[in-house]
Amino acid sequence: MTREERLAILGPETVAAIKARVALAPEPPEDYTERLRPIWTNPGGAVPKTRRSKGART
Numbered sequence: 001m002t003r004e005e006r007l008a009i010l011g012p013e014t015v016a017a018i019k020a021r022v023a024l025a026p027e028p029p030e031d032y033t034e035r036l037r038p039i040w041t042n043p044g045g046a047v048p049k050t051r052r053s054k055g056a057r058t
Contacts, residue, residue: 007015
């Protein structure tokens, strides 16, 4: 969803209220950010390598 679509759905007053509320939140400590970075960059975890079945041909 684009910003324009969100604005059209929520309205400018709601978007302004959300932005004001977010601005009140303190910045997280640096160690939190570093600990969460792997989740943000790869939320599903490592992708398992596929195994070929015994009957598969190359």
